[in-house]
Amino acid sequence: MGWAIALHGGAGDIPLNLPPERREPREAALRHCLDIGVAALKHNKSPLDVVELVVRELENNPHFNAGKGSVLTTDGTVEMEACIMDGRTKKCGAVSGLTTVVNAISLARLVMEKTPHIYLAFDGAEAFAREQGVETTDKSHFITSENIERLKQAKEANRVQIDYTQPIPKEPTKETTVADGDSQIGTVGCVAVDNQGNLATATSTGGLVNKMVGRIGDTPIIGAGTYANGFCAVSATGKGESIIQATVARDVAALMEYKGLSLEEAAAYVVGECAPKGTAGLVAVSAKGEVTMQFNTTGMFRACATEDGHSEIAIWPSV
Amino acid sequence: MGGWAIAIHGGAGVDPNLPVERQETAKQLLTRCLNIGISALRSSLPSIDVVELVVRELEADPFFNSGRGSALTTKGTVEMEASIMDGPGRRCGAVSGVSTVKSPVSLARLVMEKSPHSYLAFSGAEEFARQQGVETVDNEYFITEDNVGMLKLAKEANTILFDYRIPTHGLDTCSAAVDSPLVMNGLPISVYAPETVGCVVVDSKGRCAAATSTGGLMNKMMGRIGDSPLIGAGTYACDLCGVSCTGEGEAIIRGTLAREVAAVMEYKGLGLQQAVDYVVKERLDQGKAGLIAVSKDGEVAFGYNCVGMFRGCATEDGFMEVGIWE
Numbered sequence: 001m002g003w004a005i006a007l008h009g010g011a012g013d014i015p016l017n018l019p020p021e022r023r024e025p026r027e028a029a030l031r032h033c034l035d036i037g038v039a040a041l042k043h044n045k046s047p048l049d050v051v052e053l054v055v056r057e058l059e060n061n062p063h064f065n066a067g068k069g070s071v072l073t074t075d076g077t078v079e080m081e082a083c084i085m086d087g088r089t090k091k092c093g094a095v096s097g098l099t100t101v102v103n104a105i106s107l108a109r110l111v112m113e114k115t116p117h118i119y120l121a122f123d124g125a126e127a128f129a130r131e132q133g134v135e136t137t138d139k140s141h142f143i144t145s146e147n148i149e150r151l152k153q154a155k156e157a158n159r160v161q162i163d164y165t166q167p168i169p170k171e172p173t174k175e176t177t178v179a180d181g182d183s184q185i186g187t188v189g190c191v192a193v194d195n196q197g198n199l200a201t202a203t204s205t206g207g208l209v210n211k212m213v214g215r216i217g218d219t220p221i222i223g224a225g226t227y228a229n230g231f232c233a234v235s236a237t238g239k240g241e242s243i244i245q246a247t248v249a250r251d252v253a254a255l256m257e258y259k260g261l262s263l264e265e266a267a268a269y270v271v272g273e274c275a276p277k278g279t280a281g282l283v284a285v286s287a288k289g290e291v292t293m294q295f296n297t298t299g300m301f302r303a304c305a306t307e308d309g310h311s312e313i314a315i316w317p318s319v
Numbered sequence: 320m321g322g323w324a325i326a327i328h329g330g331a332g333v334d335p336n337l338p339v340e341r342q343e344t345a346k347q348l349l350t351r352c353l354n355i356g357i358s359a360l361r362s363s364l365p366s367i368d369v370v371e372l373v374v375r376e377l378e379a380d381p382f383f384n385s386g387r388g389s390a391l392t393t394k395g396t397v398e399m400e401a402s403i404m405d406g407p408g409r410r411c412g413a414v415s416g417v418s419t420v421k422s423p424v425s426l427a428r429l430v431m432e433k434s435p436h437s438y439l440a441f442s443g444a445e446e447f448a449r450q451q452g453v454e455t456v457d458n459e460y461f462i463t464e465d466n467v468g469m470l471k472l473a474k475e476a477n478t479i480l481f482d483y484r485i486p487t488h489g490l491d492t493c494s495a496a497v498d499s500p501l502v503m504n505g506l507p508i509s510v511y512a513p514e515t516v517g518c519v520v521v522d523s524k525g526r527c528a529a530a531t532s533t534g535g536l537m538n539k540m541m542g543r544i545g546d547s548p549l550i551g552a553g554t555y556a557c558d559l560c561g562v563s564c565t566g567e568g569e570a571i572i573r574g575t576l577a578r579e580v581a582a583v584m585e586y587k588g589l590g591l592q593q594a595v596d597y598v599v600k601e602r603l604d605q606g607k608a609g610l611i612a613v614s615k616d617g618e619v620a621f622g623y624n625c626v627g628m629f630r631g632c633a634t635e636d637g638f639m640e641v642g643i644w645e
Binding site: 090091092094096097115116117118119120121122123124125127128208211212213214215216217221222223224227240241244245246247250251254255258259 | 543587
C-alpha cells in the first residue's frame with residue numbers, strides 16, 4: 001500500500017520523430033503536473049482533490065487537447081467535455097458541450113456535488129456554470145493557431161476522400177495525420193490513490209478534430225473513458241467511439257473484480273484485446289497503490305509516480 | 320434453448336396507487352407493442368430492426384415517458400434522449416437533447432449508421448436530423464396535459480422541499496402533500512413520474528440488440544443527461560446478451576448497469592437470470608431501478624428492486640407475459 005498517481009496527455013499516432021519544439025514543452029508539462037500531484041498527495045489531499053487539480057493544470061496548458069488547446073469542431077468552435085469519479089463513493093459528475101468554462105473538470109465536480117444529477121450538457125451546463133459562478137471567458141480563449149491548422153488539414157484530407165467518391169468509411173480511421181505529425185486524438189486525465197486505498201479519476205477533452213457539432217466522445221461516459229470504484233481508477237484516451245463500444249474503463253475494474261486479474265493484466269487485456277489497435281490508451285491505479293499505463297497506439301504522453309519512489313515520464317513504449 | 324426472444328419495458332418505479340384503468344391501458348399498450356415485435360421476428364427481421372421498430376411504437380404512444388408523453392424539463396419543454404446497440408460488432412448510436420425529432424431512437428440508429436460518431440446531442444443532433452431528413456415536429460407535439468400537471472406538482476413540492484439549493488431538514492414541517500418523497504443521488508428529487516421505454520431482442524440467428532428511449536426526469540435541469548443514452552449504463556448489447564434499464568438514472572450510471580449484466584455473464588460465467596438478479600441486488604446500492612435482458616440462447620429475463628415495472632416478454636416457443644407488479 002502507498003499512494004500512487006498517473007496522468008496522461010493523450011494517446012495517439014505520435015510520431016517517433018516528433019521535433020523537440022513539440023516534444024519538450026509537453027514533457028515539461030507532464031513533469032510539472034506530476035510534481036504538483038505528488039506534492040498534493042504528500043500533503044494528504046484527497047485523491048478527488050488531486051485528480052481535479054492536476055487535470056485543471058493540464059486543461060490550462062495549450063499543448064494538450066483539453067481546455068485551452070482543445071481541438072476544433074467542424075465549425076471551428078470548441079466543445080469541451082469532462083468527467084470525474086470518486087471510487088470510494090462511486091459518485092460522479094460529467095459535462096459536455098462547454099464553450100466558455102475555463103475548467104471543465106471543476107464544473108463536472110460541481111455537477112457531482114451541487115446537483116441531484118450526474119451529467120449536464122450544452123446550454124444547460126453553461127447556465128449551471130453561471131449559476132455557480134465558475135470562471136468563464138470568451139470562446140476565443142481556448143482556440144490556438146495549432147488547432148486552426150489541424151482543422152484545416154483535416155478538412156483538406158476529407159475533401160480528398162470525397163473526390164474519390166467513396167462513402168464515409170465506417171471503420172475507425174477518421175483521424176488524418178497532419179503534416180507536422182502531431183496526433184489528432186488526445187485527452188488529458190489523472191488517476192490517484194492515497195495510502196488508505198481511496199481512488200479517484202478525472203478526464204477532460206476537446207474531443208476529435210473536425211468532429212460534428214454536438215458529438216460526444218467517451219470521456220464523459222462513466223465506464224467508457226472514466227471509471228473508479230474500490231478496485232481501481234481508470235482514465236482512458238484515444239478514439240472515443242472505440243472506447244465507448246469496449247467500455248474500457250469499466251472493464252479494467254470488472255476484470256479485476258470478476259476474474260481476479262491484477263491491475264496490469266486487466267489493463268493489458270482491455271487495451272490489447274478489447275479495443276482495436278491504434279485506438280486506445282489508459283492510465284490506472286489500484287487500491288493497493290499499483291500503477292499501470294498502457295496503450296495500443298504509437299505513443300501516449302504520460303507520467304506516473306508511486307510512494308516507494310518510482311517515477312516515469314514518457315511518450316513512446318518503454319524499451 | 321435457442322430461438323428468438325423479446326422483452327419490452329415502459330419504466331420501473333410505478334405509483335402503487337395507479338388507477339386500475341391506467342393499469343389496463345398500460346397492459347394493452349405493452350401487449351400491442353410486444354405483438355408488433357413478435358410479428359417482425361416471425362418475418363425474420365434482424366434484432367436491430369425489431370428493437371428500433373418496437374421502441375418507435377412506444378415513443379409514439381403518449382402513455383409512457385418517451386417521445387410523445389415525455390417528462391418535462393424545469394422549463395416545461397421536452398428534451399429527449401435514446402440509444403441503440405447492435406450486439407454483433409457492438410455498434411452503437413445515441414442522441415440527447417432532442418426536441419423536435421418524432422422518433423429519437425431512429426435518430427440514434429442514424430447516428431450509428433450514417434455518422435462517423437456514436438453520440439450526438441442538442442443542436443448538433445437536431446442539425447443532423449435535418450440533414451438526414453427525419454420527421455420533425457414542434458416541441459409542443461410531445462407535451463401532454465398529464466405531464467403539464469405532473470410538472471406543476473413537482474414544482475410545488477420542489478419549491479418547498481426539493482430545490483437542491485435548500486437544505487433537506489425542512490422536510491418534516493413542509494405542508495405540501497407528498498406521500499413518499501423520493502431521494503435520488505442523495506438529494507430529494509421529484510414526485511412519481513413514469514420512466515423510460517426499452518426493448519431487447521435476440522433473433523433466431525442468436526443476434527442480440529437493445530434500445531432505450533426517454534424524456535428523462537420530471538422537472539429535470541436543462542441539459543441534464545440520464546442513463547438512457549449512455550452505452551453501458553442504460554443500454555448495452557454484445558455477443559452474449561442485450562440489456563435495457565430503467566429507473567433512477569444516476570444509480571444506473573454509477574452501477575454501469577447494462578454493461579454489468581454482460582460482464583458478469585462474460586467474466587463470472589453467470590447465466591442470464593442469475594446475472595440480472597446479481598446486478599439488481601448488488602449493483603444498485605440505494606438506487607431504485609429495473610432492467611430487461613435477453614441472451615443469445617433465446618432466454619429472456621427481467622428484474623427490479625422498486626415497486627413495479629411495466630413490462631412484457633415473449634419467446635419463440637409461445638410463452639408471452641405482460642405485467643406491472645411482482
